[in-house]
């Protein structure tokens with residue numbers, strides 16, 4: 001059904017189509033024409049609001065009647081969680097759906113038209129505003145090209161004044177700013193390698209081929225704030241069959257009978273490297289899957305890390321316990337600008 | 342209808358109150374201004390509302406959480422009711438999170454409402470942003486509001502991340518360690534920023550309290566202020582409308598704020614709340630009691646950050662490790678800097694500046710209040726889809742371990758595939774989308790020229806069979822022909838008539854290249870003359 005208003009006689013075809021205007025025909029809804037339908041819609045809306053009130057009751061009853069139990073029973077906790085939650089959900093849905101249904105069935109739905117006004121101010125307003133500013137500037141005596149000293153000093157003062165607050169504030173943020181702390185860990189000559197988390201020292205004899213130990217320095221758990229020390233000192237200890245082990249030149253005495261110790265902190269961005277695969281001797285960092293080859297100096301074989309995991313030189317003391325010979329030779333963990341300085 | 346005496350008493354009381362308030366605030370003026378303001382109706386205009394409502398729900402549930410959460414890393418031995426953790430050393434932050442989950446009735450529900458609302462908040466912001474992008478709602482005069490919205494998007498990520506880090510469980514702690522690694526990769530100042538952030542070495546004792554203040558005060562206050570500005574600008578500009586008869590750049594066609602929109606939008610708030618409450622009551626989220634308190638040593642495979650951070654994780658994963666260089670003794674860790682700082686910076690920067698980029702291409706400086714149908718701006722739509730594809734690929738890479746277990750693939754193969762796909766697929770997506778848009782535009786032309794197929798076949802006197810086509814109504818035609826048909830900008834010659842080289846010539850040439858990229862391929866809208874020719878040839 002087309003009116004051909006867009007198709008005037010060929011001798012005066014317009015350049016462009018004409019806007020046909022807002023559609024005038026309006027399809028009436030059931031409730032617009034049928035009083036019974038309107039009553040029905042009203043009852044539905046009321047029922048939804050009623051459902052909301054019921055939801056509130058459910059939430060309150062759940063809160064008061066359901067027992068959270070002894071605080072150890074996950075099921076009891078989830079029961080009360082669900083009771084209150086579903087009550088809240090119904091309370092909200094009821095109001096929401098009721099209001100929307102009301103709007104859709106019973107409120108007038110004729111579209112209306114309103115004009116927009118260009119946002120740009122009129123030239124007179126702009127000129128008047130400028131004039132006001134000029135007048136103000138004149139009153140203050142800082143018109144264009146005047147009182148340069150006053151303006152200059154004010155701007156300078158405003159620019160530097162924040163420093164009086166910012167410098168002390170920022171200065172305090174970093175504690176002692178001692179980046180050297182990143183270079184040192186708890187490992188020192190003769191510190192025993194201990195199990196994480198219980199802190200018992202490890203004998204070389206306990207480390208069978210293929211086994212993996214998560215290691216902290218002995219004494220770490222007695223520190224008052226162990227986390228910072230632990231974040232740097234954690235080590236992974238693995239024993240390979242010595243014939244599978246390629247020794248990095250210069251590190252001939254860093255391992256003991258196939259037992260090697262490497263920093264557990266990934267050289268990518270610092271996650272703990274925790275997954276060891278026995279067949280391939282690969283250590284995998286679960287965060288971004290950097291893969292290190294334990295049999296070959298923990299070189300990176302895949303992933304976004306660039307550097308091998310730092311190796312901890314170890315030895316065995318008189319009582320058969322594994323100890324560190326000294327600290328790591330390089331900072332552990334992710335790279336940073338001053339790392340090699 | 343007759344009014345009952347009680348009703349008129351109510352009316353009189355209401356009138357007295359209104360009088361009281363108005364005499365002190367002249368509120369009648371505001372009510373008159375706002376109550377019958379028109380809003381165009383479309384489902385896609387509700388996306389911004391979802392963001393707004395989930396933010397309100399975040400505020401409501403967040404206030405509950407602050408009553409129980411203790412933002413401190415002071416170590417304690419757990420003495421609460423959850424036996425698995427009995428005696429375990431943990432921070433007060435983690436212990437208080439367990440306490441409110443297990444010992445405060447409704448506490449777990451509030452935590453889950455808060456977390457689900459956060460996920461929906463971030464998701465709805467991005468979908469809302471996509472709506473604004475694809476329909477061109479960012480064009481003049483809404484560029485400033487696009488920037489306000491963009492800032493809100495960044496703030497929503499900040500809100501999410503700071504909140505995720507508070508409970509001090511293994512996952513959130515690892516997330517923070519990754520942040521430490523990323524910050525340290527920034528040249529020259531990175532180490533000091535890291536020290537400043539953590540108050541010294543990682544993890545330190547300063548960060549959780551600092552994050553707490555940012556999370557409950559700084560970030561929400563900024564969001565609240567910017568939402569106010571955002572909505573003020575929506576009112577000032579009056580909402581855009583989709584094309585249709587009578588809808589122009591100079592008017593707004595819609596339904597009044599009161600009562601229709603008050604009911605629909607107000608009702609919609611409760612629906613969003615209902616959905617979030619339902620999710621929170623049946624779907625467990627962030628069960629921190631399973632992860633354990635933060636400890637720098639343990640970590641498990643398959644752990645994920647919240648979804649909006651996944652793409653950064655994907656970027657970190659997909660990057661090969663080789664570009665770490667030592668220059669004059671200083672370490673430049675591009676293998677971290679590029680994925681975690683440079684690429685997100687470029688991505689967000691492009692989004693922030695997009696309205697201006699497109700303005701170079703069109704050279705159009707008039708106010709635009711009628712939205713584009715995405716097909717009518719094929720290059721913009723293509724760019725949008727390319728960005729989404731880029732984003733989604735990285736989200737997949739950010740979950741490559743889960744994808745690998747799910748489909749029995751090797752993680753390394755997935756990563757290798759994605760190293761190429763992340764460059765190729767967005768370009769392919771751009772190209773295909775652009776083609777589809779142009780195809781749809783051609784189909785619109787066909788429709789306008791030849792009408793709807795009716796399926797009715799008639800036999801002409803000449804004996805040939807033809808299908809009857811029903812011409813489109815004026816309204817249907819108008820929607821298909823009334824778009825802006827931009828053409829590439831024409832470049833003025835390099836030298837002017839006196840043989841002097843024009844200033845800014847290179848800049849103009851660049852703008853012209855952008856313009857060609859946008860508008861070289863285009864489908865012209867049907868003109869009345871074409872329509873007439875087509876119709877007369879049918880009869």
Ligand code: HEM
Nearest residue numbers: 386388389390392393470478483487490491493494580581
């Ligand atoms: C906290 C986050 C946000 C909230 C609460 C929010 C809320 C809203 C609401 C309620 C509207 C009106 C309804 C609609 O068009 O959907 C709106 C419009 C708008 N928003 Fe947002 N928004 C947010 C983020 C964003 C972002 C990230 C962008 C883009 C970068 C954006 C750009 C816009 C624009 C340009 C309009 C005007 C649209 C038009 O008139 O067609 N907003 N916003």
Ligand code: FES
Nearest residue numbers: 266268269285288
């Ligand atoms: S932190 Fe280990 S791969 Fe990223």
